[in-house]
Amino acid sequence: MTTVVMPFTCQLPREYKNIYYILTENHPYGNKTFPAGTMCYLNERTYLQHISSDLPPTRFWKFVMLVDDSVATMDVETLQPLNSSVADFLSAISNPEERLNFFLEKHGLDAAMKAQPGQQVLVDLDQQTFPGTISYIGKLHWRPLPSGLWPVYFGVELQGDGEGKGSCDGVFHGREYFKCKQNCGVFLPCNKLRFVPAPENDAVKPDATVPVPVKVGDSVGFYLDDLFTRGIVMSVFKEDNTWMVKICPEEEASGDVFRVIPMDSVVKQELLFSDFEVEADSRHQEHVKRKRSESSEDLGTKLPSLGVNSVVQINMDGGHSVTGTIRWIGSLSKTSQKMAGVELDEEKGSSDGEWQGVRYFTCPPKRGLFVKLESCQPDMRFQGSSHTSVEHTGFSGLDAPEVLSNSPPLREDAAVRVLQGRMRGIQGHCNSCYMDAALFSLFSCTSVLDSMLYKPSLPPDEHVQKILRDKIVNPLRQNGFVAAGSVMDLRCQLTEKGQCSSFATSEKDPEEFLNLIMHRIFGIEPLLKLQSGRQKEQECYCYQIFMDKQEDLVVPNVQQLVEHSFLSSDLKLVEIPSCFILQMPRFGKEYKMFSKIIPSLELDITDLLLDSPRECFVCGAVATQECSACFKDKMFADVGLKQYCDSCCRQAHSHYQRKTHQLTRLHTPEEFCKGNHLGSPWVPREKLELFAVLCIETSHYVSFVKYGPQKENWMFFDSMADRHGDENGYNIPTVTLCPEVAKYLEMPVAALAREQPRDMEGVAKRLFCDAYMYMYQSKKMALYK
DSSP, X not given: OEEEEOTXXXXXXXXXXXXXXXXXXXXXXXXXXXXXXXXXXXXXXXXXXXXXXXXXXXXXXEEEETTTOOEEEEEGGGEEEEOHHHHHHHHTOOOHHHHHHHHHSHHHHHHHHHOOTTOEEEEEETTEEEXXXXXXXXXXXXXXXXXXOOOOEEEEEEOGGGTTOSSBSSEETTEESOXXXXXXXXXXXXXXXXXXXXXXXXXXXXXXXXXXXXOTTOEEEEEETTEEEEEEEEEEEEETTEEEEEEEETTOTTSOOOEEEEGGGXXXXXXXXXXXXXXXXXXXXHHHHHHHHHHHHHHTSOOOOOOTTOEEEEEOTTSOEEEEEEEEEEOOTTOOSOEEEEEESSSOSSBXXXXXXXXXXXXOTTOEEEEEGGGEEEOGGGTTOOSSSOOOSOTTTTOOOOOOSOOOOOOHHHHHHHHOEETOEEOOOSSOHHHHHHHHHHHSSOOTTTHHHXXXXXXXXXXXXXXXXXIIIHHHHHHSEEOHHHHHHHHHHHHHHHTOTTTXXXXXXHHHHHHIIIIIISOOOOSEEEEETTSOOEEESSEEOOOOOOTTOSSOBHHHHHHHHHHHHTEEESSOOSEEEEEOSEXXXXXXXXXXXXXXXXXXXXXXXXXXXXXXXXXXXXXXXXXXXXXXXTTSOSSSOOEEOHHHHXXXXXXXXXXXXXXXXXXXXXHHHTTOOTTOTTSOOOEEEEEEEEEEETTXXXXXXXXXXXXXXXXXXXXXXXXXXXXXXXXXXXXXXOTTHHHHHTSOHHHHHHSOGGGSOTTHHHHHHSEEEEEEEOHHHHTTO
């Protein structure tokens, strides 16, 4: 009889000792697949036989699978060993993918194993996060699983906004594990919790006789480095006769950073006048007035009066400022001063134009802010114009002249010499990063869309083309720098052409910009022609990958995503595109389907083409039939559509599990069907070359560009990498080389899956984790487009 000491101070007997493992890759076995994250085990005696046997060592051992108690032969190199305590915690997580992710996130697992009853946690429940207190850690079963594991669960009492959103009062299957109010208790595995470290001195509950204004779970406001901040109370304790509050600030989404503040310095949420924190510091008001006075003296003139549609800036606490446009002026309830409703240029507001249930104006969420009118001052960047249109005289003297001589794209050493460094690339200004990143990707190191620069244009569009060619592309290729004023020229022109009043000020999606400029401005031929089944052709400029979540794709590459998407939509390319722009399977700026995506340096589209010769994936002869069901068959390779010659098709579908597959007859040119023989060399492969990747993180776009043929030939561009000065300053665009990308491109998939984003070198994390849009080219087709 062996006992194992659990981290929550109870000892659980094990009748036998097993060695536990977790699978790091999907493992096809017979007619089923064990997904990555599946747990398995073998007896210690069997393990010792393997490692001490006189026979030659083998990588393939027989394991008992935890999911169904079946026995399967596994490659030990795809498994990670687990000690019994870790296995207990992980076995409570039912979803294999979530289990593997939690195992790979070592700090979360370590925190779970060190947790103690009474500790504060953040609970992920129904896609919401609530504060809570751990009341129980341990087993919920009377006996261990057949594997010998005791799954560890956490009993948590929900607090704050989570009260009443639980499922019990501490009782599970008729047995009481802890006590709490009805529907305030939950039992959860460790991956559903974010663990708040206990204070160095034990948390003390407030005395019942002492009135304490805040309690655990309350939303509060406080000042942090002179900046007004909100947060959630995680614990209340006494330190040297002073009540202290531990707070998780709202902006710290990871839940790993906390502030300990005296209770006297904290204000409860309901006591805050929520939309006017900008006015909370009287010392700051004096600073604002002084700045406005100084600005007036510097200009030598009286600042123009502000009204609806005035472009303004508002100095916030902490010395930073926001800019926007006044949309409403008037009085609010409970205030006697004149207020302004401002639509901000960035998502730094607190509303969408509504305050206390009354709508005063309309704007996107988190763009609206209500402030005292006297706190607004004219946007100093645009002085000289009192109109709502954006005047861009100056940008701190960084306007650049036109460059009339045309230049080819930069490659290899020339690209490094011209583009690398600070104040290189395209200068960002006022939410322009989506356009900066797209233009840098499309024109710095490739000519695939240069037809936009030189094709004959109608008179109304000639000016747009001239700005793009002579003020952006040519300066970029010759001088390595484009001033913000040049891009603003283009944005103002697109505002008129696109009939969108916010194109020059608001953030847009890159595809919105590309569709506008390619379709409505220049009218170039659609980049993609697609056909679904035998229906009418569809034309588009960008292709959005749509697909169901694939449990077997933990870390997919772009080739796999494109094939899955085309197959699920029954799509084919009518012709080889000169430029193939792919939007990744993510929705909005936050949700992404995969935590990492591997760039495919070459995209093989041979099997995605309509009525084009294809190769039998078994013998290499000319294929005559395609089977979509075989593409999903785990017995075959996980990349490449599955098509066969007649002979291989009959053999593959003679298996009883594939007899019901529906086959599609391929339309292959007759000349390719003659002389069909093994390994025929004249079935061509059509491949596209990756030239750029747009990435997004926290609403900011950057780009990676492939400037040469080697795997290390990557450069990273950020149009707002640094800044000179404050509200009257300017952004500093920067281009850096990032050869570290090659290291991760060459990693095995399992190793890349285990790689923690925060530990990845340089900027590689952003390429693999934040990809938004991939850009591929066919140089031979670009000659005809």
